[in-house]
Amino acid sequence: MGKLREPLNMLYGDNCALPLALEAMGERWSFMILRAAFNGVHHFEEFQQELSIARNILSNRLSKLVDHGIMAREVMAEDRRKVRYELTEKGLELLPAMIALRQWGEKWGAGVPSTPVLVDVLDEQPIGPVTITAHDGRPIGYKELVWKHRSELQPLGQARARTDERMAPVAAE
Amino acid sequence: MGKLREPLNMLYGDNCALPLALEAMGERWSFMILRAAFNGVHHFEEFQQELSIARNILSNRLSKLVDHGIMAREVMAEDRRKVRYELTEKGLELLPAMIALRQWGEKWGAGVPSTPVLVDVLDEQPIGPVTITAHDGRPIGYKELVWKHRSELQPLGQARARTDERMAPVAAE
């Protein structure tokens, strides 16, 4: 495991975006609502029926998602009772995180073959696993990763020649 | 996006692994504990200090993570008061999901340059963005994705626009 210990005490100011992401998406229903949205659900009653979520919670979560800029709320012109919730760019970019979670659940849960499946529009083949990639796109696993402080980063093109004791992989120990 | 509406009502049996994943990781502190674990935190008091989390909640969450097989709990031989919490394979494989969330937070949060950063052990360059990839490794965005039911899947080889090259090395970000 990496030598460097990330100071994640948010008391003295946090320098990791994870808590930030969790503030927006860390609540129970947030990802479920997001999934429904990715599946083309746009209206309150639709969400409510699909998720069997309490109306007040749904209301509250939708508002929060809108506040966080993940969904956009638009009162529809043709029927002004209707409100349409739409994923923003910011919301759409949560897809990798959602798929990563889902794939993990699929792999480690009791053999749940999730349906439907996301396929590439070009070849209609299911997507591959969401992976971490090196700067050049090579997929790499946790064994090939280390934590580094920004200040210690090597400029591109100066790969390290030899490995010393600071190079313990993330998962070691 | 998707044409098909995923029936996510878990009342009549669910066929998506996302709720399953959320059951294990959907609570507020779960990802924060996971992050600390990835950073080399192994002991109760360490977690407690780093996260400033209430002790009872920490105790409860660690138990749950152990129950879910995400962390292993080992009473240490040399001092049997001490308990060591270690990420299992299952836990380690949550890294893509965690990084995806973190990167999302980094991109959309108020310009938080997260530190430390994960780097490739080989070239010490920071990792690229976590992306969704096609079956052949090509990274694809949400615009190129559709939902399909398993039954409708094309057998591999009958795809329209095949790209059978290995990983397209796309310079990330």
Add this chain to the structure above:
DNA sequence: ATTTTAGGTTGCAAAATGAAATTTAGGATG
């Protein structure tokens, strides 16, 4: 004008959360 529909609010009980004190078990010290 009444009814229906979409999208919410309330009110209240149950559950989750968190801070602080207490407990349990194992080690260290005199």
Add this chain to the structure above:
DNA sequence: CATCCTAAATTTCATTTTGCAACCTAAAAT
């Protein structure tokens, strides 16, 4: 041995968050 110390939990109790059910309101529909 008797005492103190430490790591990890658990208990207690006040605060928050959740969830169900019922109610509200504006805009269509009839």
